[in-house]
Amino acid sequence: MKLRVSCGALLALAVWTGRVQAQSQAGFIPFQNFIAGVRSTTAGNAAIEEMRQHILTMYQGVEVTHSFVLESHFDCVPVEQQPSVRLLGIASISSPPPASIPTADGDNGSDGAVSLTSQFDNAAALDPYGNSVRCEAGTIPMRRITLEDMSAFGTLQQYFQKSPGESLPGAVSPAADSHKYSYTYQGVNNVGGNSNLNLWSPAVDTASGEIFSLSQEWYSGGNGSKTQTAEVGWQNYPAMWGSQNSALFVYWTADDYNKTGCYNLTCPGFVQTDNSWTLGAGFPNYSVPGGAQYEFSAEYYFHGGDWWLAVGGTWIGYFPGSIYRGGQLSRHAQTILFGSESVGSTVWPPEGSGQWSTAGPTYAAYQRKLFYIKPSTATHAPDILAPEQPSPACYSIDGPLKKSGWGVYFYLGGPGGSGC
Numbered sequence: 001m002k003l004r005v006s007c008g009a010l011l012a013l014a015v016w017t018g019r020v021q022a023q024s025q026a027g028f029i030p031f032q033n034f035i036a037g038v039r040s041t042t043a044g045n046a047a048i049e050e051m052r053q054h055i056l057t058m059y060q061g062v063e064v065t066h067s068f069v070l071e072s073h074f075d076c077v078p079v080e081q082q083p084s085v086r087l088l089g090i091a092s093i094s095s096p097p098p099a100s101i102p103t104a105d106g107d108n109g110s111d112g113a114v115s116l117t118s119q120f121d122n123a124a125a126l127d128p129y130g131n132s133v134r135c136e137a138g139t140i141p142m143r144r145i146t147l148e149d150m151s152a153f154g155t156l157q158q159y160f161q162k163s164p165g166e167s168l169p170g171a172v173s174p175a176a177d178s179h180k181y182s183y184t185y186q187g188v189n190n191v192g193g194n195s196n197l198n199l200w201s202p203a204v205d206t207a208s209g210e211i212f213s214l215s216q217e218w219y220s221g222g223n224g225s226k227t228q229t230a231e232v233g234w235q236n237y238p239a240m241w242g243s244q245n246s247a248l249f250v251y252w253t254a255d256d257y258n259k260t261g262c263y264n265l266t267c268p269g270f271v272q273t274d275n276s277w278t279l280g281a282g283f284p285n286y287s288v289p290g291g292a293q294y295e296f297s298a299e300y301y302f303h304g305g306d307w308w309l310a311v312g313g314t315w316i317g318y319f320p321g322s323i324y325r326g327g328q329l330s331r332h333a334q335t336i337l338f339g340s341e342s343v344g345s346t347v348w349p350p351e352g353s354g355q356w357s358t359a360g361p362t363y364a365a366y367q368r369k370l371f372y373i374k375p376s377t378a379t380h381a382p383d384i385l386a387p388e389q390p391s392p393a394c395y396s397i398d399g400p401l402k403k404s405g406w407g408v409y410f411y412l413g414g415p416g417g418s419g420c
Contacts, residue, residue: 051159055147180342188372197215221335254323347418358396385399
């Protein structure tokens, strides 16, 4: 897969990039300087101008309390001023699920994996410029949306897409698709579920045409053009996150990845309410083959008409039910999926740890403590998960399995390469 960028867009991008590089010599760019630069830019190209207007719309009326740098710039935005609240016309922030709704307990499991409850080593963590990486009470961290980042995708719609040609695993022929998977799934009516995702950062060689690699959960409903999802996981996507470090992400679509959906807070969709996790940021530690293992829990729960997300046992925000426009996820999901995904052209990146699923503990990536929530709000372990490895030359899956401390789990991943 190649990103489609017009000659005019490239010229406009070259002009813009020169300005950004001039700004970046100072390293840290205050929010007011950033937004002033966007306002004063003359794009000279319809696609670039659409992106510029999107940025101005997203930040209209936003009063940033402070900013910090974690490979990318992040701005602390008052909860009620974030784009999804303003642009979706949300009059009041929804209340999170009650404590009686079970979330993953964050234990270390029988094999000693460290379950993360934060992306930062300590509460006083500072960026390289002395700025706190913690946002003030009542504000949430929002990864800065820049024209430089967006322009690499050619059009605004391509920037919003998970990637061109995206579909749910199994929805298209693997032989003809740039998306490759190793995953498990179960068709069952549900209002959410959980997985503890083993955290890795598999190398993505962009020079050879590799695009991204991820491990995630999908909660889906509907079919065909009416397919809808709420998603969460970690992803190494250098073009999107500006780094070779895997980042925390959420994604959604209301129409089978056609005209709706986006990552994190890049369009009106997800409403973040808690600042203990930073969407689009990396992690302080990643698992090491044969060594230390790290994971984090992620759980969706359809509560009060909204899809609430808990990460590390904390409810951090929700997808408002209204974005699903009366579709299936306005009521409940119909399928749970857990697994890995990668995108390439003639070469695909590693998935998981880059080791085959049969490599086993501390070598192969895993997901564990899988459960789904019945519409009655009772939790239930998946009992008929179907494992799928549509690209066995590059990726595999081992499980589902079950053991004490881990519940239902599986190993997944592989080295990638050509001929996937």
